Amino acid sequence: MSFRGDERAQAIQIGAVLLFAVLVIAFSLYQAFIVPTQNEQIEADHLQSVEGDMLDLRNGITTTPRSGDGRSIRVSLGTTYPARVIALNPPPPSGRLYTAGTDSGDVNVTLSNARALDDETRDYWDGTNRTRHSGGVVYAPDYNEFRDPPDLVYDNSVLSRRFADAELWASGQTLIEGRELTLVALDGTYDKRSGHTAAVDLEAISASQTDVAITNVTGENVTVQFASMRSASAWESLLLDEEQFTNQSGYVTSVTGTPIPAAAYELVTLELAQNETYDLRMAKVALGTGATDSETTYVTAVGPKNVSSNETFSAEVRDEFNNPVSGVTVEPQVERGDCDIPPKRTGEQGRVSYECGGPARVSLEIGALDSESATYRVGTFPEDTPPPSIDGPTSFDRSSSVRNFGATDVSQYVFESTVSDDSGSGLDHVSYRLLDDTGDIVTAGTDQLDGEESTDLSWYSPWFENGDLSGNLDDYEMVITVTDNAGGSTTGTIPVAGTLDEEANVAVTIDSTNSPVEEGETLAVDATVENTGDETQTQSIELDVAGLRDSESVTLDPGESQTITLEWQTASGDAGDYTANVSSADSFDTAEVTVSAPIAESVTYVSGSGGTVGGNGNSRITFDLNNGGDRAATITGLTVESVSDPPAGLYINNPGGETFAGGNGEYAARIDLGVDVDLDTNAEIQSGDTVSFELGQFRTGSGNGDRVGMKGKTVTLTLSFEDGSSREYTIDV
Structure with missing residues (x-):
């Protein structure tokens, strides 16, 4: 038997080799493509998770000064890959968390042209530029497969995603909200690179406890200037989205920027509208080591x-x-x-x-x-201490002009005089009131005199369009009251182009108010009225709060005084800060009062904060609410009104956990769309705070049901508050 030409054994060997080659190729393809793709998804999921951690860090920085308590925020700097039997993983990815700009003098916040309304506080907040050093925090991921991931940057109350060729906001800002300015300086040095979770400790160096009412110095705009890792145009876009400009519902007039040489920052300047009152709140937070105490x-x-x-x-x-x-x-x-x-x-x-x-x-x-x-x-010094005097020459005149190419007639009133201290205590302040021909106040003001013995006064009213003024413009009067440091005062009245009359007989002093009151409540102002003249006087005492609100006629013998209460019944829409003016024909006094809006109007959705949280198939959403009011907001209930493109039978339930949670409040049962629920524990947002809330899981089907992914959805819900008010919020996930 001959075996020459028999190739059966070689065929078996060749087949085995080919099969082994196929296995090698399959493994190589798995190692080269499948493993990197899976690891890239793990890194992408980690980036989403650490963005939530950075949002918590941002909220901690902006809210820690409110409570004064330290906080520790956990930030996951890296992640791990799943163990593989036959494939290899690269080293676990890590990340770097570090402070930026806290050690640079160029990175700061400056408030300019800000003048306090309070006399004593104005000694410091007098319009001088006030600069506070502050920096930011950056998380830079170091992934193996996820190419060009963004850095996550905290900067001047905002979190953003910084790509190589673009930047996107990841939260709203709390720097300027209506008339509220909140400046939180960040100090200290922190730099950690790791693949594990880092505990970041925050300490309130200067806890925010005081609001200072400020306005602009004459003829200038209050400006907030700060070094930012985002451009001025990006800030302008964000403020437009949040409707902070004067042509919307806010008070920002312009946003400009100047690059800082040799630095990755731009100097952003926000200008605010003139002749408005702003509430300034400031604080300082330490992160890491090397932070300095406040001075x-x-x-x-x-x-x-x-x-x-x-x-x-x-x-x-x-x-x-x-x-x-x-x-x-x-x-x-x-x-x-x-x-x-x-x-x-x-x-x-x-x-x-x-x-x-x-x-x-x-x-x-x-x-x-x-x-x-x-x-x-x-107390009061002896009666023989002479009051201050208003000396000549004294003038009060109206200037006329036209503007808008001659189309509009305008007027300005100018008062000039000299006042002197005759008590030896020094002059304290002088107050002005411009009255129309019916005695109503057109405008008013006060100047501090800082203990001078004598000073020349020059007071200019704003330019008024004649059509906005009532009555005979040449029958207006100026009432001036000068007060010395011994408590003595003298009031004089002068008509347009007339002579000074210093025979002020009925003096008015505001004793107290019940401010703040809520819309719909009665504002009460208690005042003492005294006849300082030599004859019996009968006069009408009026309360003006953005218009005449109440009046009472009094008759007083010489030296007699009487306490009266004038009232304003507020209504819906009256919320705001006002100057209450109580006046007689000869004198006046003012007090700052506040009418508070329903709590719901103060609680707003932080634009861009909607997202998903945790795993759970993206079935649980998160969002931030900010309380811009002057009191705590307590949430008592909610209604999930609608969800965009909802699957049939959609509801919300989190078996074994809270369906709704945040602000130390919770609801742990099922929520059906359109059904009102009362929270098991009420949620609370302190004044000025931003709080994150979670809602989910969104599900369909019976039993525990199937989870519904919420990315890209729009959720509309209504929150109810303790004072009975409610508000609807739209969350873009």
């Missing part, structure tokens, strides 16, 4: 500065962020009269209090600057 900066009066003998008067020492400082020694200086009071250290609230038998003029000081002292008048 003791100024002292201001708390409560009345003119008190009776043996009545308590108080001062508060504040740091550069307007927040109280404890443990500071306050030195009393008795400038006039007799008062034996020792130095004291400020308590936990940064305050000291004194009593004095008086009469006396006392200054409470922490240093030599005007801003480092607060002055008080205790």
Whole structure:
């Protein structure tokens, strides 16, 4: 038998080799394509998760100063790949979390042309540029497969995604919201690269406890200038989306930018509308090591500065962020009269209090600057102390002009005079009132005189369009009241092109108000009316709060006084900050009052904060709400109104967990669309805070049902608040 030419054994060997080659190729393809693709998805999921961590860090930075308590935020810097039996993984991906700009003098926030409304606080907030150093935080991922992932950047209250060729906002901003300015400085150094979770500790260096009411210095705009890793055009777009411009519902007039040389920053400048009152809140947060303490900066009066003998008067020492400082020694200086009071250290609230038998003029000081002292008048000096005088030459005239190419007639009123102190105590302030021919106030103002013995006054009203003024424009009057540091005052009235009349007989002083009140409640203003003249007087005392609200006729004998209460019944839509003016024909006094809106109007959805959270097939959504009001907002119930493109039988339930959670509140049962539910535990958002909420899981079917992915969906829900108000919110996921 011959085997020559028999190839059967070779065929088996060749087949085995080919089969092995197929296996090698299959494994190679799996290692080269499948493993990287799976790992890329793991890295993408981690990026979404760490963005949630960075949002928590951003919320922690912006809210920690409210409570004053430290917080620890966990940030997942890296992730891991699943173990593989026959394939190989690259090293686990990591990331770097670090502070940026906190050690650079060029990276800061500057507030310019800001003048405080309070007399004592104005010694410091006097329009001078005030700069505070601040920086940001950056998370930079180092992935193996996910190409060109974005850095996540916290910068001036905002979180954003920074790609190589583009940047996208990942949250809203809290820097400017209507008339509220919130400046939170970030200090310290932190730099960690790891594949594990990092615990990032935040400490409130200067806890935000005080709002300072500010406005612009005459003829200038309040400006907020800050170094940002985003461009001015990006900030302009964000503020437009949040309707913060004056042609929308806000007060921003312009956004401009200037590149900072040799730095990855742009100097962004926000200009705010003139002649508005803004609430300024500032704070400082430390992250990492090397943060510096805040500096003791100024002292201001708390409560009345003119008190009776043996009545308590108080001062508060504040740091550069307007927040109280404890443990500071306050030195009393008795400038006039007799008062034996020792130095004291400020308590936990940064305050000291004194009593004095008086009469006396006392200054409470922490240093030599005007801003480092607060002055008080205790009791009344003897009656023979002469009041200040209004000297000649005194003039009050109306100037006429036209504008808009001659189409509009306009007028401006100009008052000039000289006032002198005759008591030896120095001049304190002068107040102006421009009255129309019916006695209604057209405009008013006050100038501080800072203890001068004599000064020349020049007061200019705004330019008014004649069509906006009532009556005979040449029958208007100027009422001027000058007050010295001994408590004496003199009021004079002068008509247009007329002579000064200093025979003011019925003096008005506001004693108290019940401000703040809510819309629909009655604002009450208590005032004392005194006849300081030599004849019996009958006059109408009027309350003006953005219009005449109440009046009462009084008849007083010489030297007689009477306390009256004038009221304004507020209504829906009256919310706002006002100046209450109580006036007689001869005198007036003002007080700042507030009418609060329903809580729901203060709680807004943070644009761009909608997303999904955790795993669960993207069936659980998250979103942020901000409380821009001056009081806490308590959420008591909710209704999920609708979901875009909903599958049949959609509902929300989270078996074994909370269906709705956030702000220390929760609801743990099923929620059907369109059905009102009361929370098991009410949720709360403190004034000025931003809080994240979660809602889910969205499901269909019976039992626990099937989860529904919510990416790209729009969810509309209504929240109910403790005061009975409610508001509808649209969440873009």
